[in-house]
Amino acid sequence: QLKKVKKQKVLLMGKSGSGKSSMRSIIFSNYLARDTRRLGATIDIDLSHVKFLGNLTLNLWDCGGQEAFMENYLSQQRAHVFSNVGVLIYVFDIESRDVERDLATYVNIISALVQYSREAKVFVLIHKMDLIQPMMREDVFESRAGVVRRKTAETIAMVRKQQPELTSPSGGSGGPMMMMGPGPGNYPHHPYHQNQHHPQQQSQNPPSAAPIPQLDTEMQLFATSIWDQSLYKAWASIIHDLVPNLSIIETQLASLGSAICADEILLFERTSFLVVSKWSSPHGDTNPYGDRFERMSNILKSWKHTCSKYTGTPRNAEQFSDFSYKMGANFSMFVTKFTTNTYILVCMPPGEARFNSAKLNVAAARPWFRFLDGPVIAPSSM
Amino acid sequence: PAGQSPVPQTKGKPRLLLMGQRRSGKSSISSVVFHKLPPQETLFLESTARIQKDSLNSFMDFQVWDFPGQIDIFDNPNFTFDMDAIFGEIGALIWVIDAQDDYLEAVARLNNTILHLQRGYPHINIEVFIHKVDGLSDDYKLDIQRDVTIRIQDELSDQGVENAPVNFHLTSIYNHSIFEAFSKVIQKLIPRLGQLEAMLTNLCRTCRFEKAYLFDVNTKIYIATDNTPEDMASYEICSDYVDVIIDFTEVYGSWKRPDEWRDKVEAAPWKQGIESQIACEWAESGMVLADQQRPIMLREVDRFLALVAIMKEGSYDKMPQVNMNVDVVVKGLIEFFEITKTKATPGVVVGALAGDGGGE
Ligand SMILES: Nc1nc2c(ncn2[C@@H]2O[C@H](COP(=O)(O)OP(=O)(O)OP(=O)(O)O)[C@@H](O)[C@H]2O)c(=O)[nH]1
Ligand SMILES: Nc1nc2c(ncn2[C@@H]2O[C@H](COP(=O)(O)OP(=O)(O)O)[C@@H](O)[C@H]2O)c(=O)[nH]1
Ligand SMILES: [Mg+2]
Numbered sequence: 001q002l003k004k005v006k007k008q009k010v011l012l013m014g015k016s017g018s019g020k021s022s023m024r025s026i027i028f029s030n031y032l033a034r035d036t037r038r039l040g041a042t043i044d045i046d047l048s049h050v051k052f053l054g055n056l057t058l059n060l061w062d063c064g065g066q067e068a069f070m071e072n073y074l075s076q077q078r079a080h081v082f083s084n085v086g087v088l089i090y091v092f093d094i095e096s097r098d099v100e101r102d103l104a105t106y107v108n109i110i111s112a113l114v115q116y117s118r119e120a121k122v123f124v125l126i127h128k129m130d131l132i133q134p135m136m137r138e139d140v141f142e143s144r145a146g147v148v149r150r151k152t153a154e155t156i157a158m159v160r161k162q163q164p165e166l167t168s169p170s171g172g173s174g175g176p177m178m179m180m181g182p183g184p185g186n187y188p189h190h191p192y193h194q195n196q197h198h199p200q201q202q203s204q205n206p207p208s209a210a211p212i213p214q215l216d217t218e219m220q221l222f223a224t225s226i227w228d229q230s231l232y233k234a235w236a237s238i239i240h241d242l243v244p245n246l247s248i249i250e251t252q253l254a255s256l257g258s259a260i261c262a263d264e265i266l267l268f269e270r271t272s273f274l275v276v277s278k279w280s281s282p283h284g285d286t287n288p289y290g291d292r293f294e295r296m297s298n299i300l301k302s303w304k305h306t307c308s309k310y311t312g313t314p315r316n317a318e319q320f321s322d323f324s325y326k327m328g329a330n331f332s333m334f335v336t337k338f339t340t341n342t343y344i345l346v347c348m349p350p351g352e353a354r355f356n357s358a359k360l361n362v363a364a365a366r367p368w369f370r371f372l373d374g375p376v377i378a379p380s381s382m
Numbered sequence: 383p384a385g386q387s388p389v390p391q392t393k394g395k396p397r398l399l400l401m402g403q404r405r406s407g408k409s410s411i412s413s414v415v416f417h418k419l420p421p422q423e424t425l426f427l428e429s430t431a432r433i434q435k436d437s438l439n440s441f442m443d444f445q446v447w448d449f450p451g452q453i454d455i456f457d458n459p460n461f462t463f464d465m466d467a468i469f470g471e472i473g474a475l476i477w478v479i480d481a482q483d484d485y486l487e488a489v490a491r492l493n494n495t496i497l498h499l500q501r502g503y504p505h506i507n508i509e510v511f512i513h514k515v516d517g518l519s520d521d522y523k524l525d526i527q528r529d530v531t532i533r534i535q536d537e538l539s540d541q542g543v544e545n546a547p548v549n550f551h552l553t554s555i556y557n558h559s560i561f562e563a564f565s566k567v568i569q570k571l572i573p574r575l576g577q578l579e580a581m582l583t584n585l586c587r588t589c590r591f592e593k594a595y596l597f598d599v600n601t602k603i604y605i606a607t608d609n610t611p612e613d614m615a616s617y618e619i620c621s622d623y624v625d626v627i628i629d630f631t632e633v634y635g636s637w638k639r640p641d642e643w644r645d646k647v648e649a650a651p652w653k654q655g656i657e658s659q660i661a662c663e664w665a666e667s668g669m670v671l672a673d674q675q676r677p678i679m680l681r682e683v684d685r686f687l688a689l690v691a692i693m694k695e696g697s698y699d700k701m702p703q704v705n706m707n708v709d710v711v712v713k714g715l716i717e718f719f720e721i722t723k724t725k726a727t728p729g730v731v732v733g734a735l736a737g738d739g740g741g742e
Contacts, residue, residue, distance in 0.1 A: 263634075264634075299630070306619050309618070319671065321671075331634050349643070349647040349656075350659060350660050
């Protein structure tokens with residue numbers, strides 16, 4: 001059964017200058033890394049609605065990180081900011097001199113989050129890793145990640161102690177979010193508020209029957225930089241779990257892949273070029289380049305820039321319709337416009353006939369995937 | 383611009399010398415152009431302490447020598463350099479000036495160098511890279527270029543030197559300008575460049591290409607183009623195209639597939655060896671721009687070179703015919719480089735069609 005349009009509140013937080021708006025602009029507005037030098041500090045909250053495929057809208061809250069704003073989010077705007085959050089992306093600047101203070105702020109944010117949106121997923125990005133010598137990156141990241149994990153665990157344990165009702169099943173009558181209600185104090189009415197839906201409200205089971213989840217927030221850490229593909233790896237993971245109907249996409253990609261004897265198929269969202277889904281044959285899976293998915297995003301995104309510069313068309317416009325490459329007896333591949341909201345990359349064994357028939361079959365498979373373009377149309381087969 | 387200054391053919395490999403003040407960007411340039419270092423990682427480069435000699439095997443074998451900035455080879459009390467060993471087999475001297483810094487001293491040293499070279503090695507091309515111009519406005523860039531040019535010319539004419547082979551380039555490692563500048567420098571070292579250009583001009587006419595470039599794939603230096611006017615935008619898109627192909631190749635083409643993979647590929651329903659399933663043993667690629675259905679194509683020529691061309695709008699359906707014409711030109715190019723390679727071999731007399739004489 002296909003699910004309807006999903007809206008997700010995504011908080012983007014971290015100290016001022018840590019790189020939040022830069023990342024957002026690169027991923028969703030097609031900025032080049034060097035263009036981000038022109039960004040000014042974000043004042044209060046910069047809200048944007050990003051349509052991702054036909055049936056997911058990200059309400060991206062880019063929260064300006066200057067101290068006064070941060071205090072305000074934690075006090076006056078607390079409920080308004082931290083309620084109904086699907087995902088929190090917290091950004092640490094690896095170059096920051098005052099690590100203790102950064103962590104203290106982080107702890108406050110996590111406390112507020114678990115208080116109001118205890119099922120929110122948390123992604124921590126240790127950012128600007130390009131400023132660390134390549135040889136030391138892994139160590140620097142691991143040690144910082146360790147500290148963040150520990151702090152997170154401590155914070156959650158502490159909140160749980162202070163507010164034991166959060167874990168007790170008794171309060172669960174109204175579903176996880178209702179239970180929290182509007183929170184302490186009435187936050188000012190905000191126009192965006194009507195749009196918020198918590199993902200859990202769409203789960204199959206009625207909320208009351210669902211087991212009360214652990215308070216322990218699920219957390220993932222990434223080392224990122226706007227200067228390489230690491231950014232795409234982190235953001236693809238962030239959106240991955242938010243995409244509706246993922247299992248249908250995966251099944252259909254797999255049938256397509258086997259039908260055309262491909263080695264690998266990647267499905268990209270057309271504007272961000274984030275990998276929505278991927279499939280590899282057992283042979284394709286032996287590819288030693290584990291970072292190839294984010295690399296392909298990065299390569300194609302910068303290729304899009306090149307084309308845009310050359311044609312003089314807007315950066316967000318469609319830039320190329322078809323790209324094919326045959327490397328002799330080695331492999332063949334093509335990247336082509338697929339559905340309205342997606343591009344598809346197919347990598348396969350060499351051979352003219354195989355290549356041509358794969359192209360035809362991919363074109364023929366478009367209708368199976370039409371549901372990616374909107375919530376209403378059901379896939380015609382399978 | 384074929385044969386602007388005659389290249390005396392000497393034995394060995396043409397040599398590019400990189401000189402200039404400390405921190406002017408010499409090592410960054412050679413790392414970015416010849417070793418694919420991402421530009422932002424040059425921040426971690428350490429100061430060069432001794433002459434760094436790189437040998438590059440490409441369509442033409444050449445060497446790049448990176449000099450430490452603090453050494454002045456013409457004015458060194460500690461020991462003297464063997465000038466012939468440095469300048470004897472030269473291709474070009476590239477002098478790097480940091481445009482974001484005070485450049486008076488750099489210009490003075492450059493003047494001194496030119497005067498010395500004019501005495502002993504007057505055929506050496508001197509290529510001045512006015513470098514780190516990223517972040518400078520276009521007006522300011524041109525002001526600097528004008529200022530540097532005047533300071534050098536005045537000094538040279540005061541010393542009675544006229545028509546020294548000095549050229550200027552505005553460069554940055556953060557964009558295509560550095561590759562463009564190197565392209566110009568290298569092109570002057572290619573014997574019979576005019577003939578190469580004529581081949582590409584011909585190809586453009588028969589295939590209705592707007593622009594065609596012959597690239598050295600490893601460095602993204604273009605070693606020839608057709609005779610239509612220079613166009614930075616075309617160069618940029620073609621050069622980025624080469625980049626994309628290199629990246630695709632690395633990720634999907636640089637590892638060995640398991641044997642079962644090959645068995646499967648050659649099994650039914652194909653029932654043919656891989657080699658007979660493919661149409662072309664070299665890399666070939668085509669891409670269509672969305673705006674006007676304008677295609678761009680790439681074809682590998684040999685291990686080092688690739689032909690990249692921008693086609694006219696709506697000519698994608700003529701690809702089979704285009705491919706045939708391209709095949710012919712590619713054969714011609716391969717012959718061309720076999721001949722020039724032999725010519726540059728030690729002992730072969732310049733200008734003589736060496737045939738199969740030299741070998742290596
Ligand atoms: N070296 C490096 N610089 C980065 C990176 N990401 C962002 N920056 C730079 O950091 C500066 C600040 O970035 P912003 O995105 O405006 O920071 P912000 O987190 O939105 O700041 P506030 O809006 O004040 O909270 C910009 O000059 C960016 O170019 C990175 O990965 N590496
Ligand atoms: N902005 C800018 N900086 C550059 C450029 N090229 C090099 N640099 C920087 O200049 C500094 C010195 O470069 P280096 O190559 O070590 O200089 P060398 O002593 O001449 O070899 C490094 O920090 C480089 O990152 C450029 O094109 N633009
Ligand atoms: Mg900001």
